[in-house]
Amino acid sequence: MRDSAEEVRAKVGELLEKVFKDNGLAKDRAVCIMLSSTADIKSLYPAKAAREAGFSECALFSSLEPPIEGSLPLCVRVMVLAGLDAKPVHVYLHGAKVLRKDLSEVINIALDGPAGSGKSTVSKLVANKLDILSLDTGAMYRAAALKCIRAGVDYSEKSQVEAVIENIDLRVEYRDGKQLTLLDGEDVSNDIRTAQVSMLASYVSAYPFVRSKMVELQREIAKRVSCILDGRDIGTNVLPDCPFKFFLTATPEIRAGRRFDEDRAKGSKQSYEEVLKQIVERDRQDSNRAVAPLKRADDAVVIDTSHMTAEEVAATICKAIQQKI
Numbered sequence: 001m002r003d004s005a006e007e008v009r010a011k012v013g014e015l016l017e018k019v020f021k022d023n024g025l026a027k028d029r030a031v032c033i034m035l036s037s038t039a040d041i042k043s044l045y046p047a048k049a050a051r052e053a054g055f056s057e058c059a060l061f062s063s064l065e066p067p068i069e070g071s072l073p074l075c076v077r078v079m080v081l082a083g084l085d086a087k088p089v090h091v092y093l094h095g096a097k098v099l100r101k102d103l104s105e106v107i108n109i110a111l112d113g114p115a116g117s118g119k120s121t122v123s124k125l126v127a128n129k130l131d132i133l134s135l136d137t138g139a140m141y142r143a144a145a146l147k148c149i150r151a152g153v154d155y156s157e158k159s160q161v162e163a164v165i166e167n168i169d170l171r172v173e174y175r176d177g178k179q180l181t182l183l184d185g186e187d188v189s190n191d192i193r194t195a196q197v198s199m200l201a202s203y204v205s206a207y208p209f210v211r212s213k214m215v216e217l218q219r220e221i222a223k224r225v226s227c228i229l230d231g232r233d234i235g236t237n238v239l240p241d242c243p244f245k246f247f248l249t250a251t252p253e254i255r256a257g258r259r260f261d262e263d264r265a266k267g268s269k270q271s272y273e274e275v276l277k278q279i280v281e282r283d284r285q286d287s288n289r290a291v292a293p294l295k296r297a298d299d300a301v302v303i304d305t306s307h308m309t310a311e312e313v314a315a316t317i318c319k320a321i322q323q324k325i
């Protein structure tokens, strides 16, 4: 809603009507109604709105909520004291149920973008802020590539790759909120981070049978748990109906710089020029494949992360989600 007297009046009226209806209560059973609102509501006391909604007899009280980071904007809460014979029924309007993670339905967030755009760092930060899981879908394609390397297949031979992927035992588990990628029961979370696996993952991910296998697994996880999925085709293909879609971009030079720093910290000896070349090549492969190429969904929010910190990007995403709720 917006902060106008009409909107506050209408929304408070709607909220009270639903509270009384869902609790099977007549208006005259109300003894006292307490309302609180966030500080961005300045146009009308919610208690005044309740008075105007026909609660003229009972005691009414309005209070201001403290500004807590991550709280929903323009939010009104109400508590009714009334003669109730049963347990009270809680009422949430306009998606405010997200405030109650224990009650809310599964929420999914799609986060796409090219290599080095900051997806995986941002995904983990957002997951942390929203208390949901972060699913790195690239790790699954990487595990598929590692399987091919270990099996010694000729990657350009479709039938050989297909035979290996058909029987892949790939699972994703979480320990202390951290994603583990298990290939044939072995934790390969570190082994999939090499430059060789990066290039091959980009290559084998172009095979439709590899994609359908991975997408099936991703959809199954997304259906079960609230999570932010980062990848290349989440908003366009894996979860096309997802209400929260984001697409991160950054110049190839900046993305290569980030990857170079990360890899160096892990002991890599690759030069910046080599990393840049690989990033450009992966962009080309990922964007030009026939099936589910790297592409922004029409309804995705684009964020250029070139001059932003990961924290800033995560905050932008959380704010956009809250504004949409």
Ligand code: DC
Pocket (backbone or CB within 6 Å): 115, 137, 138, 139, 141, 142, 198, 201, 202, 205, 206, 230, 231, 232, 233, 234, 282, 286
């Ligand atoms: O995000 P990443 O660098 O870990 O991904 C490795 C490769 O996997 C990437 O180059 C393309 C592929 N991939 C994909 O095709 N679709 C996804 N949803 C995620 C990754």
